[in-house]
Amino acid sequence: MNSNTCFIxxxxxxxxxxxxxxxxxxxxxxxxxxxxxxxxxxxxDVTVDAGVNLAAVNYHFGSKDALMRAVIKHRVQPINKExxxxxxxxxxxxxxxxxxxxxxxDALLRPLFEKATGSPHNRGLIRMMGRAISEPTDFMHRMHKxxxxxxxxxxxxxxxxxxxxxxxxxxxxxxxxxxxxMIGTLVGQVFLDxxxxxxxxxxxxxxMLQELLDFVTAGFRQHETKA
Amino acid sequence: MNSNTCFIxxxxxxxxxxxxxxxxxxxxxxxxxxxxxxxxxxxxDVTVDAGVNLAAVNYHFGSKDALMRAVIKHRVQPINKExxxxxxxxxxxxxxxxxxxxxxxDALLRPLFEKATGSPHNRGLIRMMGRAISEPTDFMHRMHKxxxxxxxxxxxxxxxxxxxxxxxxxxxxxxxxxxxxMIGTLVGQVFLDxxxxxxxxxxxxxxMLQELLDFVTAGFRQHETKA
DNA sequence: TTAATTTTCGAACAGTTGTTTGACTAGACC
DNA sequence: GGTCTAGTCAAACAACTGTTCGAAAATTAA
Numbered sequence: 001m002n003s004n005t006c007f008i009x010x011x012x013x014x015x016x017x018x019x020x021x022x023x024x025x026x027x028x029x030x031x032x033x034x035x036x037x038x039x040x041x042x043x044x045d046v047t048v049d050a051g052v053n054l055a056a057v058n059y060h061f062g063s064k065d066a067l068m069r070a071v072i073k074h075r076v077q078p079i080n081k082e083x084x085x086x087x088x089x090x091x092x093x094x095x096x097x098x099x100x101x102x103x104x105x106d107a108l109l110r111p112l113f114e115k116a117t118g119s120p121h122n123r124g125l126i127r128m129m130g131r132a133i134s135e136p137t138d139f140m141h142r143m144h145k146x147x148x149x150x151x152x153x154x155x156x157x158x159x160x161x162x163x164x165x166x167x168x169x170x171x172x173x174x175x176x177x178x179x180x181x182m183i184g185t186l187v188g189q190v191f192l193d194x195x196x197x198x199x200x201x202x203x204x205x206x207x208m209l210q211e212l213l214d215f216v217t218a219g220f221r222q223h224e225t226k227a
Numbered sequence: 228m229n230s231n232t233c234f235i236x237x238x239x240x241x242x243x244x245x246x247x248x249x250x251x252x253x254x255x256x257x258x259x260x261x262x263x264x265x266x267x268x269x270x271x272d273v274t275v276d277a278g279v280n281l282a283a284v285n286y287h288f289g290s291k292d293a294l295m296r297a298v299i300k301h302r303v304q305p306i307n308k309e310x311x312x313x314x315x316x317x318x319x320x321x322x323x324x325x326x327x328x329x330x331x332x333d334a335l336l337r338p339l340f341e342k343a344t345g346s347p348h349n350r351g352l353i354r355m356m357g358r359a360i361s362e363p364t365d366f367m368h369r370m371h372k373x374x375x376x377x378x379x380x381x382x383x384x385x386x387x388x389x390x391x392x393x394x395x396x397x398x399x400x401x402x403x404x405x406x407x408x409m410i411g412t413l414v415g416q417v418f419l420d421x422x423x424x425x426x427x428x429x430x431x432x433x434x435m436l437q438e439l440l441d442f443v444t445a446g447f448r449q450h451e452t453k454a
Numbered sequence: 455t456t457a458a459t460t461t462t463c464g465a466a467c468a469g470t471t472g473t474t475t476g477a478c479t480a481g482a483c484c
Numbered sequence: 485g486g487t488c489t490a491g492t493c494a495a496a497c498a499a500c501t502g503t504t505c506g507a508a509a510a511t512t513a514a
Contacts, residue, residue: 043472044470044472053491053492053493056491064473148418169426174438174442175422176427179415180407180408180410180418181408183407183410183418184409184412190368192403195402211400217449218447219408222445269500270503271502282463283461291503
């Protein structure tokens with residue numbers, strides 16, 4: 001059934017068999033996790049689908065928990081790096097002026113949505129992020145801090161420069177809501193169907209991203225334009 | 228361990244033992260589901276915690292799926308009814324004028340947040356809603372349509388009256404984002420800690436709701452104030 | 455009271471879970 | 485060649501899953 005043989009090729013050229021096994025597991029785990037969540041994704045599903053032996057997971061990763069940690073880090077870290085890279089570039093571009101609000105949020109949201117519209121290899125990433133964020137497992141909670149703490153602090157600092165009139169509380173609440181809107185967009189995709197009776201498609205990422213950016217930017221700067 | 232003996236008393240007065248069993252299961256299932264999600268919530272956890280026999284679940288509800296359906300309906304339907312009741316009242320109050328945007332969103336968001344701040348019996352409701360919405364299970368998806376389809380259509384109609392200048396697409400996208408922000412707020416509570424370094428507490432519901440309402444209202448009406 | 459019905463309960467069912475084990479294979483290095 | 489290591493594999497492990505069953509127990513009706 002699974003004819004997907006397009007693996008990540010390391011720069012060394014050839015690929016040891018053990019590495020194809022590892023990456024097959026990583027890929028398949030990501031896909032199944034995004035579909036079913038952590039508990040409902042069984043190692044037998046993963047290994048059968050990946051065409052490897054059941055014991056391979058514990059051999060290469062140690063445990064199911066460790067496998068999931070590897071999956072998340074493997075996929076989320078590059079996106080967060082890209083987010084910070086774009087933010088740094090914006091700061092340089094606009095220096096000594098603060099970066100405009102919509103540019104900051106573009107740096108925060110676009111990398112995720114662009115990755116998701118890229119190669120078929122990246123399909124399902126958005127759903128996976130949604131699942132990862134909403135998983136109630138303990139080790140997922142720890143992962144949140146590990147993976148997102150730096151990111152949010154850096155963006156908070158820059159938002160403060162752009163909106164010096166906002167209190168610390170307000171900045172935090174509003175960034176919280178911006179991220180919430182993003183999470184909700186990832187997690188609650190089913191609602192777009194419900195609301196639009198199937199007229200709007202989540203797969204139209206470009207349109208979605210633009211509307212989303214307009215929404216969160218306007219929400220964040222509310223009081224500037226209100227009174 | 229579980230000394231919670233405060234059950235829902237039916238208007239008949241006395242309480243048949245079978246009904247206390249039923250409601251104990253319902254309560255405990257709600258609590259554990261909100262903590263762990265559907266798959267990770269086992270019937271043995273539920274029954275042990277509720278102090279009832281394992282077989283009681285299948286006797287009273289038929290299956291685990293049916294139990295979850297009962298839990299959701301039991302808790303979400305009253306909230307949605309209250310949302311629609313408030314919307315209807317607003318329409319009457321403002322007739323023949325359209326209802327102001329912030330009032331519409333207040334009717335949509337407040338019932339949920341108020342229920343959650345009420346009796347201890349209602350604690351954990353917010354998290355349960357988050358879980359229910361983000362569960363990837365098939366029967367949960369069907370439930371979304373069942374439980375939320377009417378609600379979104381009614382609110383969409385009213386939003387169209389208030390914002391006639393917005394296209395159908397825009398209305399749908401923006402309502403989608405409003406709901407997303409709400410979902411994200413429920414699902415991604417852990418981020419408030421991460422962002423504010425523990426300074427802001429999710430339990431400050433009143434503050435949270437006010438900031439949330441300001442945020443989504445401003446996001447929704449963006450173009451009115453933009454150009 | 456007796457009889458009928460509803461509800462509880464312990465035990466077991468069949469199936470699935472993550473993990474471990476030990477034999478087997480292939481390649482690297484001396 | 486022989487030795488060693490990394491990787492694969494089938495099989496089994498113990499624990500846990502939702503569900504079912506029949507006999508007790510409790511409740512209701514007559």
